Amino acid sequence: MRIESVDFFYLSMPQVTTEADGSQDALLVRIAAGGLVGYGECEAAPLPSIAALVCPLSHGSCQPVQDSVLGQNINNPSDIQRISQLVAYQSMDLLQAAHTFSGIEMALWDLLGKSTDAPVWKLLGYQESFAKTPYFSVLFGDDPAITFERAKEARQKGFQAAKFGWGPIGLGSASEDREHFQAAREGLGNDGLLLVDTGQIFGEDVEKASQRIGAMEEANVLWFEEPFHAHALEEYGELVKRSGKIKLAGGEGAHHPSMAKHLIDFGKVGYVQIDCGRIGGIGPAKLVADHAVAKGVTYVNHTFTSHLALSASLQPYAGLKAHEICEYPGQPKSLALDITKSHLALDQNGQIKAPEAPGLGMEINLEALNSYLVDVSIEVNGQNLYKTPQFEI
Amino acid sequence: MRIESVDFFYLSMPQVTTEADGSQDALLVRIAAGGLVGYGECEAAPLPSIAALVCPLSHGSCQPVQDSVLGQNINNPSDIQRISQLVAYQSMDLLQAAHTFSGIEMALWDLLGKSTDAPVWKLLGYQESFAKTPYFSVLFGDDPAITFERAKEARQKGFQAAKFGWGPIGLGSASEDREHFQAAREGLGNDGLLLVDTGQIFGEDVEKASQRIGAMEEANVLWFEEPFHAHALEEYGELVKRSGKIKLAGGEGAHHPSMAKHLIDFGKVGYVQIDCGRIGGIGPAKLVADHAVAKGVTYVNHTFTSHLALSASLQPYAGLKAHEICEYPGQPKSLALDITKSHLALDQNGQIKAPEAPGLGMEINLEALNSYLVDVSIEVNGQNLYKTPQFEI
Numbered sequence: 159m160r161i162e163s164v165d166f167f168y169l170s171m172p173q174v175t176t177e178a179d180g181s182q183d184a185l186l187v188r189i190a191a192g193g194l195v196g197y198g199e200c201e202a203a204p205l206p207s208i209a210a211l212v213c214p215l216s217h218g219s220c221q222p223v224q225d226s227v228l229g230q231n232i233n234n235p236s237d238i239q240r241i242s243q244l245v246a247y248q249s250m251d252l253l254q255a256a257h258t259f260s261g262i263e264m265a266l267w268d269l270l271g272k273s274t275d276a277p278v279w280k281l282l283g284y285q286e287s288f289a290k291t292p293y294f295s296v297l298f299g300d301d302p303a304i305t306f307e308r309a310k311e312a313r314q315k316g317f318q319a320a321k322f323g324w325g326p327i328g329l330g331s332a333s334e335d336r337e338h339f340q341a342a343r344e345g346l347g348n349d350g351l352l353l354v355d356t357g358q359i360f361g362e363d364v365e366k367a368s369q370r371i372g373a374m375e376e377a378n379v380l381w382f383e384e385p386f387h388a389h390a391l392e393e394y395g396e397l398v399k400r401s402g403k404i405k406l407a408g409g410e411g412a413h414h415p416s417m418a419k420h421l422i423d424f425g426k427v428g429y430v431q432i433d434c435g436r437i438g439g440i441g442p443a444k445l446v447a448d449h450a451v452a453k454g455v456t457y458v459n460h461t462f463t464s465h466l467a468l469s470a471s472l473q474p475y476a477g478l479k480a481h482e483i484c485e486y487p488g489q490p491k492s493l494a495l496d497i498t499k500s501h502l503a504l505d506q507n508g509q510i511k512a513p514e515a516p517g518l519g520m521e522i523n524l525e526a527l528n529s530y531l532v533d534v535s536i537e538v539n540g541q542n543l544y545k546t547p548q549f550e551i
Numbered sequence: 552m553r554i555e556s557v558d559f560f561y562l563s564m565p566q567v568t569t570e571a572d573g574s575q576d577a578l579l580v581r582i583a584a585g586g587l588v589g590y591g592e593c594e595a596a597p598l599p600s601i602a603a604l605v606c607p608l609s610h611g612s613c614q615p616v617q618d619s620v621l622g623q624n625i626n627n628p629s630d631i632q633r634i635s636q637l638v639a640y641q642s643m644d645l646l647q648a649a650h651t652f653s654g655i656e657m658a659l660w661d662l663l664g665k666s667t668d669a670p671v672w673k674l675l676g677y678q679e680s681f682a683k684t685p686y687f688s689v690l691f692g693d694d695p696a697i698t699f700e701r702a703k704e705a706r707q708k709g710f711q712a713a714k715f716g717w718g719p720i721g722l723g724s725a726s727e728d729r730e731h732f733q734a735a736r737e738g739l740g741n742d743g744l745l746l747v748d749t750g751q752i753f754g755e756d757v758e759k760a761s762q763r764i765g766a767m768e769e770a771n772v773l774w775f776e777e778p779f780h781a782h783a784l785e786e787y788g789e790l791v792k793r794s795g796k797i798k799l800a801g802g803e804g805a806h807h808p809s810m811a812k813h814l815i816d817f818g819k820v821g822y823v824q825i826d827c828g829r830i831g832g833i834g835p836a837k838l839v840a841d842h843a844v845a846k847g848v849t850y851v852n853h854t855f856t857s858h859l860a861l862s863a864s865l866q867p868y869a870g871l872k873a874h875e876i877c878e879y880p881g882q883p884k885s886l887a888l889d890i891t892k893s894h895l896a897l898d899q900n901g902q903i904k905a906p907e908a909p910g911l912g913m914e915i916n917l918e919a920l921n922s923y924l925v926d927v928s929i930e931v932n933g934q935n936l937y938k939t940p941q942f943e944i
Contacts, residue, residue, distance in 0.1 A: 170607070174607065174608050174609065174610065175608075175610075175611075176608065176610070176611040176614070177610065177611055178610060178611045178612055179610055179611075180609070180610050180612075180613070180644070182609065182610050183607075183609050183610075201644075202644070202645075202646065203602075203603065203606050203609050203613050203644070203645045203646075203647075204606070204607075204609070205602045205605075205606035205607065205929070205931065205936075206599050206602040206603040206606055206645060206646075206647045208602070209596075209598045209599040209601070209602035210596065210599040210647070212598075213596050213597070213598035213599055214563070214567065214576075214597075214598065214925075215567050215568075215569065216567065216573070216575065216576050216596050216597070217567065217568075217569070217570065217571060217572050217573050217575050217576075218568075218569040218570055218571045218572075218717075219571055219573075219750070220573070220596050221569070243754070246780065247751070247754075250751060250780075250781075250804070251573070251594075251595070251596070251804075251829075252595075252596045252599060253595065253596075253599075253646050253647050253649060253650045253806055253829075254596075254599045254603070254646050254647035256646060257646045324611075357612070358640070358643060361636070361640075387639065387643075387807075387809075388643075389807045389809035389810055389813075390809060391809070391813060392816075411643070411644075413646055414780075414782045416780075416782035416783060416784070417782055420782075420784060420813070420817075423785075424813075424817065436644075436646075532607075532931060532932055533930075533931070533932050533933065534929075534930070534931050535928075535929070535930040536598070536927075536928070536929050536930075537926075537927070537928045537929075538598065538925060538926070538927050539925055539926050540926065543598075
């Protein structure tokens with residue numbers, strides 16, 4: 159099969175705010191080859207990612223992403239790896255390329271799965287897709303009472319685990335944060351898994367981050383996620399020395415598999431969290447999963463958006479039975495839910511798994527998406543380089 | 552002073568090819584505040600960088616770069632640091648942001664220097680701008696005879712050092728590469744400094760890279776630059792164990808100071824090469840210079856474009872007398888030379904230094920640039936987000 163087209167669809171809620179909710183817009187990718195289509199999703203700023211797809215050539219190592227994709231043959235997994243390497247080399251100096259290519263790579267796996275009638279996890283070499291225990295992923299409330307309500311909601315919806323992120327944590331005192339951790343634990347009950355995500359708020363400040371450890375221990379928090387920025391390997395390593403039984407988690411910012419490996423090797427995280435929409439797609443994420451297994455670290459997906467992204471993010475570790483926790487978007491915007499007709503609903507045990515259906519196993523809801531479509535036009539020296547394609551239903 | 556405007560100018564040669572010559576286009580940045588203007592330059596793909604400046608908000612951690620810059624106060628160096636941190640936090644999930652902001656950060660230093668009548672290196676805390684020995688930076692020829700000619704040209708132009716990069720190296724056999732190293736050494740003479748840049752061609756293949764070490768030792772090569780991709784810390788560290796007296800060099804791909812620090816700490820490079828147009832600007836580059844001094848590693852600029860970028864890239868280590876080598880664009884396209892009226896010409900000792908004049912000390916050649924200006928228009932939902940500004944002469 160020859161890659162005939164790469165279409166990017168910028169989708170958005172009518173209103174987008176500065177809340178830490180990544181489901182307010184989306185960048186859907188459609189690839190056509192051999193009479194089939196595959197879909198993927200970049201977890202990335204849509205406009206710069208579109209620009210990286212179609213921009214004029216700057217020089218040999220700064221080529222638009224589409225120049226390494228269009229016209230390429232895709233018949234087996236090694237073709238996807240070959241195209242990934244071509245993009246990495248020819249777009250070496252185009253920083254946004256990794257985010258842009260992530261959705262393309264996902265779509266290539268989806269397409270390859272459809273053409274071979276196999277789910278992606280089987281193409282990755284797994285024999286079985288094991289059930290995962292999803293955690294309800296939400297933001298901390300503006301005050302502890304809201305955090306408490308959200309924790310109760312998680313249990314009411316059948317979740318055994320919940321992750322609270324961002325919000326006021328780290329902006330005030332450690333004792334104010336303690337109240338939120340306590341409220342989350344109360345709402346969740348003593349038998350629920352409680353996870354905390356501080357969204358890089360401590361920058362490189364190990365001391366300030368470590369002041370939260372005591373309250374996390376009191377609330378029996380399983381992991382402390384993203385205390386620092388994505389490159390702060392030494393700071394992660396230092397905090398581990400002070401974090402007692404609280405394990406560190408991180409990796410969502412990785413846009414190259416080596417970045418995630420370094421967070422394991424040098425940052426000493428206990429959980430490595432990969433967003434397939436940023437790291438370059440499913441193949442690079444699988445490399446991180448292999449490395450996590452080798453180093454005794456637990457792999458977890460990072461997904462805050464659609465169920466297409468959720469299916470993609472489950473594939474790299476679908477066959478790893480012991481790596482059981484998965485992120486599950488708890489309160490996504492309607493856009494994220496409307497991207498697919500089917501959803502990965504919780505089974506009677508409160509678990510989900512990567513679909514058995516070919517490719518990513520998700521049907522795109524084209525009818526629903528037209529109303530979210532953002533109209534973009536990019537012209538360079540009088541030539542149109544990008545115009546929002548239409549969904550043909 | 553309050554930042555009133557941030558203007559991006561996409562400049563390009565009429566023809567851009569896939570050769571590894573980053574001087575074929577440019578992204579010039581102009582900042583206005585307090586009745587003054589400052590200039591900087593992103594070493595980045597222009598269109599995605601413009602998109603990252605002006606794109607619609609995606610969520611709180613994926614904001615357009617301009618939202619963290621426009622309207623901010625700038626009165627002293629700590630303001631620049633504060634704005635940098637704001638961009639890093641508010642554009643955490645916008646990968647291209649580091650490249651976009653790099654030119655802005657440079658322009659802020661230029662502006663601050665002009666307002667305080669001080670060269671940037673003085674604002675960075677240095678007392679003196681020491682002379683650097685520039686190396687003539689060119690590409691390997693398609694065959695060794697061309698490499699030989701370019702080496703001779705370097706000496707004829709008064710350079711004591713020359714770096715050869717990219718071209719056929721690593722694409723053929725180690726013995727073919729040896730002929731190029733020998734040709735470069737012959738053309739340069741025995742007393743010239745010879746540097747080799749392989750432009751990431753060996754990916755993660757330590758064995759293949761190490762096969763070039765013998766020929767480099769024969770040709771008395773000082774450093775072996777970028778054997779691997781920018782994140783290949785372990786591979787750098789492995790190659791160092793086999794590279795004998797040949798030191799490794801790298802770092803131009805760093806888009807965060809921590810990346811460069813890791814290349815020193817874990818990759819064990821002997822020379823760390825920073826492009827101020829990618830790492831986030833002059834401030835982050837200075838952090839790397841400080842770290843290099845602490846770790847006994849030599850700091851070098853990475854500059855393949857204009858003399859505005861060259862001046863900016865000298866500032867972070869202008870006051871480090873022992874860090875004497877600097878990259879000097881050897882055969883840039885006319886665009887790169889036309890960006891400034893003045894140029895950092897070699898003195899009678901064949902050396903250059905960061906200017907004594909305020910800011911970056913370079914005068915922009917507005918008259919010359921209009922002919923290179925690329926006309927860009929970006930519209931989102933009927934609203935124009937970017938239109939190429941005009942130079943007012």
